[in-house]
Amino acid sequence: MGRRDFPRIPLFDAPTPIQRLERVEATLGLTGARLFVKRDDLMGLGGGGNKLRKLEFLLGAALDQGCDTFITTGARQSNHARLSAAAAARMGLKAELMLTDTVPREDPSYLHNGNQLLDELFGATVHHLPRDANALTAAYLRADALRAEGRKAYVVGAGGSSPVGALGDAACAAEIRMQEAELGLRFETIVVANGSHGTHAGLVAGMAVAEDDPQRVLSFTVLAELEAAEHGTLALAHQVFALLGGWEIRPEQVRIDGSQRGAAYGIPTEAMLAAVRLMARAEGLLVDPVYSGKAFAGVLAGLRDGSLTGDVLFVMTGGTPGLYAYQPAFA
Structure with missing residues (x-):
C-alpha cells in the first residue's frame, strides 16, 4: 500500500470474508448480476464494524505520539464512538466521546440503548x-484541559475520517483486490455507505495507488446532501492519496448516489426498512439502519432496475447495535 511507515496496531483478523448472497439473488430473480457481501461486521472487537480499519491507524498514531487518551466526536448512536471506546480499552487508553444530538429523537431506545449502552460499558x-454544538471544538478544548493535568490526548473528528484514519480503507481496497485474485473474479461495482466520507475516500485512494479503477467504488450518501458529499469525499480522497505518494484524484473518479439519504441523517426510510428485513429474512444477516441499511436499499434498487450488473460487492460495514436504538421504526 505504498509507503509503510504509518504506525498501525492490529484490531481485527484480516481479511474479512466475502460471501455470495444467493438467497437475495433468488428473491430478486437476478439473471444479469451476482451479489456478494464483504463481512466487515464480523470483526470481533467491540461488536464489529469497519471503523476498526480506521482505528488501527488512529490508535497507532496516538500510541506512537505517547497519548494516554483518545477523544473523538459523533452522533449519539455513533458506531465509530462505540468502537473507539472498545479499541481504546483494548489498548489501555482512556476514551472520551463528544456526542451531539444530531438526530431529533428523544425516545428511550435512542437515548439509552444500542451504541449508547455500549459506550458506557466499554x-x-x-x-x-x-x-x-461544534463537537470538534469541544474535543480540542477538552484536550487542552487534560494537557493542563499533565495528560496527552489524541483528537479525531466524526467517523475517524481523517486522512490517517482513511488509510485503513485504502488497505481495505488492497484486501479486496487480493480476494478477487483468490476468487478468480472482478467486481464491476463495490458499494459502500457514505457518512463522514472516509470509507469511500480510502477505497478510492487505495484503488488509485494500485493503478486500479477508482470508479468501481459507488457510495450512497446517508449524511450530507449529494453535492456536499461529493466535495467532501473528493477532498479527503486527495489527502489520502497524497499520503500514499499519489498526485491527483479526479472528480469523475468519485461516484456517489443521493437517492437513499431520505429526509436527513438517521431518519428511517421505507426502502431502508425493507432492505434490512430482506437481508435478515433471506440471509439471516443484520445490517444497521443508519448506514448499511440505506446503502443496501440502493443496491437492491440498482439490481432491480438493471443499473447494477455483473458481479457486485456490498461492503457490509457493521453497526448492528444501532438496530436496538431503532426498535420503534421496526415495530
Missing part, C-alpha cells in the same frame, strides 16, 4: 452536546 467518558 468505560468511555461520554459528553452529551446539543445539536448545534
